[in-house]
Amino acid sequence: MVDDALISGIEISYVYPDGTLGFDTLSVKIRRGERVALIGPNGCGKSTLMMVLAGLLKPKTGKVLIEGEEISKNIDTVRRRMGFVFQDPDIFLFNPSVEDELRYSLDQLDIDDDRASELLDQYSRIFELEKIMSKPPFRLSGGEKKRVELASVLIYSPEILFLDEPTANVDGKTRRKILEILNSYPGTLIFSTHELDVAEKIADRVLLMSVEKRIILDGGVDLLRERSLLEEVGVI
Amino acid sequence: MHLLIEKTVKSATSYFQDFFIHEYSRKTYLHDVHPSIKLLGTLAFIILSISTFQVKKILLILASVYVLALNTGLDVGVLAKRSSLFAIFSFLIVLPVSVFERDVVYLITFPLRVFASISSLQLFILTTRFSEILYGLKKLRIPGMMIDIIWLTYRYTISMFRDLLSILVAREARRLKKTSHIETLKGGSKSLGLFLLRSFEKAEEIELAMNARGRKISYRGKYRAGFFYILYISGVATWWMML
Amino acid sequence: MHIPDGYLDLSIAAVMWVLTALVIGLSLKKVAESKNLNVPLLGVISAAIFAAQMLNWPIPGGTSAHFVGGALAGILLGPYAGSIAMASVVAIQAFLYGDGGLIALGANLWNMAVVNVFVGWYIYRLLERYSKFGAAFVAGWLGITTAAIFVGIEAGLSASFRYPAFVAISAMGVWHGVLGLIEGFITAGIVSYIHSSRPDLEETSNAVISKVPVAFIGVMILLSPVFAYLAEIVGYSEPLENVAEEIGLAEKQSYTGIFPDYTIPGVNEYIGTLISGAVGVVIFLSLAFMRQHASAD
Incomplete structure (x- = not known):
């Protein structure tokens, strides 16, 4: 069989500098176009695993491959193919205004002015940001921050999208908006959540992590119906 | 930027190994x-x-x-x-x-x-x-205030470092092209600025929590x-x- | 930048301890009086500076540099609180890692928590009206360079450290004058980021600071090399040996065995041997008892 994996983590583990275990040794393969939900209780290593798979953190052991090549080798080109939306918008958003946030990626990609303002119009409309474009991000509400965060990543159309708890701490309206957008996202999607209905609506594959910081189950969305198991692991 | 993170993680790992060297379990005279x-x-x-x-x-x-x-x-x-x-x-x-x-x-x-x-x-x-x-x-007879500050510094170093690391990683996640050393310095110091702003906010919360629980730290x-x-x-x- | 024990003469180290105790003591008093500074804030911000020092900045040539943050502490917190924050970090480095000695800790605190912070802060205040970025750059750069020069002065004046003062001073000054550019650049980046995104926060540290105590500390900083020089002149480099010689304890003959071959002029040789034997017994017995009590409770 030809390896059909887009991203694969082989025998990877991560330990934080202060000695805390991020996640224990595991192997995982993500195929092109898959929509993977990482579910598990708090502190089971979902975010850390995503950061390692995205090449943001170097695994302590093992290696991460993208299309068969070690991710760290081509990290600069890999970056522009990927988007990573952090759980905490306050560390993700650091530019002086919402408009600057959206432009931040476009500037790096040297997109010409006409095309850039076209994209700005389009994405500020999709994410309903028109009225807050000149505001500083730290002045916004939680839901607004989340929309800015998503917009500033999706604006450069990454083909692989990582999202860390995309619907945590947002109101119902923003939540519906986010689900709608993620449903129409065409690329490979990897996200963490502990809200089962979010996983059910968006994912086509579920990875269940336990407090022991390992992947204990890997399968289709029907996994989400195993109530007693999920309860035992601590997801619900 | 990824170089800054990698080098920092590496050196901090060895630094933190010593951080708990005092947490001995054995007792000698x-x-x-x-x-x-x-x-x-x-x-x-x-x-x-x-x-x-x-x-x-x-x-x-x-x-x-x-x-x-x-x-x-x-x-x-x-x-x-x-x-x-x-x-x-x-x-x-x-x-x-x-x-x-x-x-x-x-x-x-x-x-x-x-x-x-x-x-x-x-x-x-x-x-x-x-x-x-x-x-x-x-x-x-070293002033108690100085001692308390040193203790809190020690107490919060690891959590502050984790904060700083995630801020750097978030910036790295938004990097879409190769950066020079100068650009890393620029981006990194902006990240530090953000980190310090957050530290001030965190400090306010911790102060409130300490007020709620009592300010006295006891070393016994x-x-x-x-x-x-x-x-x-x-x-x-x-x-x-x-x- | 951390001076280990063994580099400074005791007399110079003692003078630096006295100066440091005065300034840090004054800073503690000022912070205790202040309304918007408090212990948790200083603890957390010191931890943040400590964490920031752990960053390993890649610089051309494959090596790396560290950010120290003395001037930044002064700019963000004001000179008094800034010096306390740095003192906290330097003390942890000494007591947790053994970075810098204990006898030399006074000098290390003086250089990194007093000189770097006060000089950096003062330069920033002097220049900020022209450009915040420029002022913070110069403050970070010259703050650390001045601190390094003080390291050179203290070690250079010490007889234990054989290099002539001008060699020690210029080595430290030139090296850190170059590395300090990075410190300046990072300081400037941080300050201008904070200024541009939260101008409202700016004023907390800019509370009015009365001139007299600052001028007093400034004079102390300027005069500290003179004090160090005077301490050295007093010829105090090996006081314990001098004492030993004066009370006639030191052995004048050549060393012959494991235990001291001991005589006191004008005293019975028998008593001398008795004393040296007693010393041996005391050392041996205390070791034995410590071992015996090792596993108690």
Whole structure:
């Protein structure tokens, strides 16, 4: 069989500098176009695993491959193919205004002015940001921050999208908006959540992590119906 | 930017390994001696090692420190390893002047003094928890406010470092092209600015929490006076004077 | 930048301890009086500076540099609180890692928590009206360079450290003058980021600071090399040996065995041997008792 994996983590583990275990040794393969939900209780290593798979953190052991090549080798080109939306918008958003946030990626990609303002119009409309474009991000509400965060990543159309708890701490309206957008996202999607209905609506594959910081189950969305198991692991 | 993160993670890992070196589980006589006494004893060892250039006196202190460590069951190898870096560094530092003055003895005695005094300090560090050190300092009349600040600094360093790391990683996640060293410096210092802003906010929350729980930090401990420790050091000091 | 024990003469180290105790003591008093500074804030911000020091900045040539943050602490917190924050970090480095000695800790605190912070802060206040970025750059750069020069002065004046003062001073000054550019650049980046994104926060540290105590500390900083020099002149480099010689304890003959071959002029040789034997017994017995009590409770 030809390896059909887009991203694969082989025998990877991560330990934080202060000695805390991020996640224990595991192997995982993500195929092109898959929509993977990482579910598990708090502190089971979902975010850390995503950061390692995205090449943001170097695994302590093992290696991460993208299309068969070690991710760290081509990290600069890999970056522009990927988007990573952090759980905490306050560390993700650091530019002086919402408009600057959206432009931040476009500037790096040297997109010409006409095309850039076209994209700005389009994405500020999709994410309903028109009225807050000149505001500083730290002045916004939680839901607004989340929309800015998503917009500033999706604006450069990454083909692989990582999202860390995309619907945590947002109101119902923003939540519906986010689900709608993620449903129409065409690329490979990897996200963490502990809200089962979010996983059910968006994912086509579920990875269940336990407090022991390992992947204990890997399968289709029907996994989400195993109530007693999920309860035992601590997801619900 | 990824280079900054990688290098930092690597160096911080080795740095944090030492962070908990005090969290010993075993108890030896030395662990039980009152931290103030141990601190004064350590100062005595250091003063004795650096107030002489006579090889035999320095060797006496060095031997006394290592015999004490060995006697109390400490890993002497660890002690020597932790003390050797600066000694080697000092050797290299004084190498030119020793060659210039054709003074081989100085080339030996200078790093040896440094090695002896660092070994004394490391022996203290390896047998005293950080909170115990602060308790000892407090008993030695160092202002309580300074002690509390030092304790909180120690207490929050790891969580602040994790915060800083995730801020850097978030910036790296938004990097879409190769960056130069200068751009890393620029982006990195902006990240630090954001980090410090968040630190101020966090500090406010922690202050509120501390107000709710009470502001007093208590450092407690039950220690022995360390009679034999004092006796040992007095004996060594007398011998040092007689040499 | 951290001076280990063994580099400084005791007399110079003692003078630096006295100066440091005065300034840090004054700073503690000022912070205790202040309304918007408090212990948790200083603890957390010190931890943040400590964490920031752990960053390993890649610089051309494959090596790396560290950010120290003395000037930044002064700019963000004001000179008094800034010096306390740095003192906290330097103390932890000494007591946790053995970075810098204990006898030399006074000098290390003086260089990194007093000189770096006060000089950096003062330069920033002097220049900020022209450009915040420029002022912070110069403050970070010259703050650290001045601190390094003080390291050179203290070590250079010490007889234990054989290099002539001008060699030590210029080595430290030139090296850190170059590395300090990075410190300046990072300081400037941080300050201008904070200024541009939260101008409202700016004023917390800019509370009015009365001139007299600052001028007093400035004079102390300027005069500290003179004090160090005077301490050295007093010829105090090996006081314990001097004492030993004066009370006639020091042995005048050559060393012959493991235990001191001891005689006191004009005293019975028998008593001398007795004393040296007693010393040996005391050392041996105390070791034995420590060992015996090792596993108690």
